[in-house]
Amino acid sequence: MYILVINAGSSSLKYQLFDMPSDKPLCSGLIERIGTDEAFIRHKILTSVPAQTIERKATIADHTAGLQQMVYLLSDAQIGIIHSADEIQAVGHRVVHGGERFAGATLITPAVKEAIKALFPLAPLHNPVNYKCIEIAEKTFPNARQIAIFDTAFHQTMPAYAFRYAIPEELYAEDGIRVYGFHGTSHKYVSEKASAWLGKPDAKLISLHLGNGCSITAVQAGKSIDTSMGFSPLAGLVMGTRSGDIDPAIIFHLVSNGYSPDEVNDLLNKQSGMQGLTGLNDMRDIRKALEAGNRAAALALDIYAYRIRKYIGAYAAVLNGLDALLFTAGVGENDSAMREQVCSSLDVLNIHLDSSKNSTSSSEIRDVSRAGAAVKILVIPTNEELEIAIQSFELLFPS
Numbered sequence: 001m002y003i004l005v006i007n008a009g010s011s012s013l014k015y016q017l018f019d020m021p022s023d024k025p026l027c028s029g030l031i032e033r034i035g036t037d038e039a040f041i042r043h044k045i046l047t048s049v050p051a052q053t054i055e056r057k058a059t060i061a062d063h064t065a066g067l068q069q070m071v072y073l074l075s076d077a078q079i080g081i082i083h084s085a086d087e088i089q090a091v092g093h094r095v096v097h098g099g100e101r102f103a104g105a106t107l108i109t110p111a112v113k114e115a116i117k118a119l120f121p122l123a124p125l126h127n128p129v130n131y132k133c134i135e136i137a138e139k140t141f142p143n144a145r146q147i148a149i150f151d152t153a154f155h156q157t158m159p160a161y162a163f164r165y166a167i168p169e170e171l172y173a174e175d176g177i178r179v180y181g182f183h184g185t186s187h188k189y190v191s192e193k194a195s196a197w198l199g200k201p202d203a204k205l206i207s208l209h210l211g212n213g214c215s216i217t218a219v220q221a222g223k224s225i226d227t228s229m230g231f232s233p234l235a236g237l238v239m240g241t242r243s244g245d246i247d248p249a250i251i252f253h254l255v256s257n258g259y260s261p262d263e264v265n266d267l268l269n270k271q272s273g274m275q276g277l278t279g280l281n282d283m284r285d286i287r288k289a290l291e292a293g294n295r296a297a298a299l300a301l302d303i304y305a306y307r308i309r310k311y312i313g314a315y316a317a318v319l320n321g322l323d324a325l326l327f328t329a330g331v332g333e334n335d336s337a338m339r340e341q342v343c344s345s346l347d348v349l350n351i352h353l354d355s356s357k358n359s360t361s362s363s364e365i366r367d368v369s370r371a372g373a374a375v376k377i378l379v380i381p382t383n384e385e386l387e388i389a390i391q392s393f394e395l396l397f398p399s
């Protein structure tokens, strides 16, 4: 059966069409820098030999326009993979926030859509977009089953001492204020790959998902035991436009200086992180600025790497050991200089990077640690779409 997967991130839209249960991708697409003058689309048709790639700049104002482009390319008379909408039997949607209610793949019903909507304020860059994608897919593929795979689901194994905040109990019991954690589909996918590569099902792993949003997760024996994002995807590491951890007193200070709560929310989600520090949010542009001698870019990269290093230290302690450090997502997979900076001076944790291995690139899992090092450093291309297709198929046809 054909399962279409839609993965809307904060700055990108990714999609893949799979023939399941063979896990065979038939086509894939990536739309990046949505909402900027630099937006572009790359659509790959994998059924032709060699694979055919269509790549072009386009005006893609928002994720809705991105999905329209996807539908147009999927069903194009010449290059389309499908000839009728009914060929798509299921659509798997990445949904970022599922609260405490969803610990696995979920068939989308009106009640599930309401639950996703109720979580808009907690994931303002994501859940509204994910919801929009569901509505468009329901209209475009009316006979397909729509399935949600939540970023939060993988982290539901965290112990209470990791997911609870030290605030009054009723705020958890009545309002659900706790750590949820995000990027779970990616952390699950790469940590399973790493365990298989190491041949160690009980491996102690630290998984670094560095994209536009960034998070780090401690994984033990295949389960998330702690993660850096919190109640919302705003906490933890420094990100493209999000601050990550800050002292909450800063918020009260800003409000007493005249900011409205909405303005503070916008400031911390959209105007902070690398964007706030440098005026740029895309790591490729920040690298160019660094090469041009931009000192704000140099400091921002130091802050970004330093925050990651602090979390690696914390999670090595939480795991009480470490088998491998995993790098994934746009920055983690492609930015060798950032991997080098993160891994420098972590000798105390037996983390030693091999610079020449680190400077190569590959679409396969690879070890960039020094020969014989006790802790492996693995670069693992994530594939959230494949993980979503597998979980969607499992929901429809449990094994």
Ligand SMILES: Nc1ncnc2c1ncn2[C@@H]1O[C@H](COP(=O)(O)OP(=O)(O)O)[C@@H](O)[C@H]1O
Pocket (backbone or CB within 6 Å): 009, 010, 011, 012, 210, 211, 212, 213, 240, 281, 282, 283, 284, 329, 330, 331, 334, 335
């Ligand atoms: N070759 C590269 N070098 C450095 N950074 C890169 C490269 N390619 C992509 N990136 C970074 O990856 C980020 C996007 O990562 P991705 O995982 O696709 O993000 P998201 O899913 O959050 O939209 C971009 O903001 C860009 O900074």
Ligand SMILES: CC(=O)OP(=O)(O)O
Pocket (backbone or CB within 6 Å): 008, 009, 010, 011, 096, 126, 151, 182, 183, 211, 212, 213, 214, 233
């Ligand atoms: C949760 C999150 O931050 O996702 P993304 O990195 O795709 O924006």
Ligand SMILES: [Mg+2]
Pocket (backbone or CB within 6 Å): 009, 010, 211, 212
């Ligand atoms: Mg992403």
